[in-house]
Amino acid sequence: MAVSVAVTDIEQCRVRGDCVAELSHLLAGLVENALMFGPPQQPVAVYGWRDGGEYCLAVVDRGIGMTAQRMSQANALLSGKGGPLLAAPTRFLGHHVVGALAPRLGAHVELRPTEDSGVTAYVALPTTLVQQPDASTTAAAT
Numbered sequence: 001m002a003v004s005v006a007v008t009d010i011e012q013c014r015v016r017g018d019c020v021a022e023l024s025h026l027l028a029g030l031v032e033n034a035l036m037f038g039p040p041q042q043p044v045a046v047y048g049w050r051d052g053g054e055y056c057l058a059v060v061d062r063g064i065g066m067t068a069q070r071m072s073q074a075n076a077l078l079s080g081k082g083g084p085l086l087a088a089p090t091r092f093l094g095h096h097v098v099g100a101l102a103p104r105l106g107a108h109v110e111l112r113p114t115e116d117s118g119v120t121a122y123v124a125l126p127t128t129l130v131q132q133p134d135a136s137t138t139a140a141a142t
Contacts, residue, residue, distance in 0.1 A: 003043075005043055005046060006045050006046070008047055009047045010047065010048040011050055012133045013130045013133060015125075016128075016131075022101050022104060022105055023129070026097075026101040029095075029097050030109070033094050034059050034121065037061055038061035038062060038118065039062060039063055044059060046058070053126075053127035054126060054127060055129075056122065056123065056124050058121070058122050059123075062118040063119065066111070066113075071111050071112075077098075078095055080100060081099075102123075105125070105126075105129060106126040107123055107126065109121060109124075
């Protein structure tokens, strides 16, 4: 199990206050999964960048990865189409939680293989949730 998280490259943005709790739970679920399956000597990396009006995040682990079938099942859970929560094994509860939160936020979440090994969780947040930081916020952060 990976033991640390490295916020590697994050482009600043502002998040609407009324969505912060749900967004933090969504990200916590993805980071927790990455920590569970990442190697202990390698931190989970988090990246964030603007892509047009959206804001994108990537949570990257360098663990054992997933089979194509398992990744397809996980992506179904993340999209909210994976079946009833009560029928899920506990190791997949995080995917169910993320799958419930993402549509409420208007976010898209998808797992893809990480180059070489591991899994990367990509999150696309819509323009309705994020804004460019204003000049005073950017100056205060530096």
